[in-house]
Amino acid sequence: MRIAGVILAGGEGRRMGGADKALIRLGGAPLLARVAARFGPQVDALALSANGPPRAYAAAGMPVLADTRPGGQGPLAGVLAGLDWAADAGADLLATVAVDTPFLPQDLVARLAEARARADAAVAFAESGGRRHPTAALWRVDLRSPLRTALAAGTRRMEAFVGARGAVPVTFAIGAVDPFFNVNTPDDLASAERYLAENAR
Structure with a gap:
C-alpha cells in the first residue's frame, strides 16, 4: 500500500x-526540518499542512497544503487537506504527525500500519505514557x-472523530x-534543547 505523509503545522502558536x-x-x-528528517523516510510522499505563506517553507522542499475549509477548524482541517492531497497522489493511506514533535519514533508509520492492518481499522494512532x-x-x-x-457538522476534536471510527491505539x-x-512553550523548547545537548555528548 502506498502511504503519503503530512506534517500538521496549522496551529497559531499562541503559547x-x-x-x-x-x-x-x-x-x-527548524522544527519542520527535524520532524521531516525523522518522518519523511517512513512515507512515500511528504507534504506540509500550513496556513502561512508557502514561500516561508520553501527550504523544506515539499508541497504546502492550505486548509480546504475556512475558519481555523483545527488539525482535522489539516488532515482533510492531507487526505485530499493523498487521494490525488494515488495513496491508500495518510500518515500524520505534528510539527512540534521533534523526537518522533523512526518506526512510527510501520507500527501504525501493522496495527491498522491487523485490526482492519480505518485509523490507528499513537499513545505513550x-x-x-x-x-x-x-x-x-x-x-x-x-x-x-x-x-x-461542527466536529473539531480529533479524538471525537477518530473515536467514532473505531481507531486502534x-x-x-x-x-x-x-x-x-x-x-508548545518556551520552557518546552528549553527542555528539548537540553535533551539534544545531553544526547550529543
Whole structure:
C-alpha cells in the first residue's frame, strides 16, 4: 500500500507568542526540518499542512497544503487537506504527525500500519505514557468524505472523530524522552534543547 505523509503545522502558536512553530529553531534547525528528517523516510510522499505563506517553507522542499475549509477548524482541517492531497497522489493511506514533535519514533508509520492492518481499522494512532496522540496517526484515504461531513457538522476534536471510527491505539515506550514530546512553550523548547545537548555528548 502506498502511504503519503503530512506534517500538521496549522496551529497559531499562541503559547509561543504567536510564532510559526514550523520555523522555530531547535538545535540550530527548524522544527519542520527535524520532524521531516525523522518522518519523511517512513512515507512515500511528504507534504506540509500550513496556513502561512508557502514561500516561508520553501527550504523544506515539499508541497504546502492550505486548509480546504475556512475558519481555523483545527488539525482535522489539516488532515482533510492531507487526505485530499493523498487521494490525488494515488495513496491508500495518510500518515500524520505534528510539527512540534521533534523526537518522533523512526518506526512510527510501520507500527501504525501493522496495527491498522491487523485490526482492519480505518485509523490507528499513537499513545505513550497513558496519553493519546491522535495527530500521530495513520488514516485510510477514504475517510475524507466522512471527515468533510463531520467538519461541516461542527466536529473539531480529533479524538471525537477518530473515536467514532473505531481507531486502534498503538503504545510506544518512553525512553530518555517521550517520543511525542510537544514543543508548545518556551520552557518546552528549553527542555528539548537540553535533551539534544545531553544526547550529543
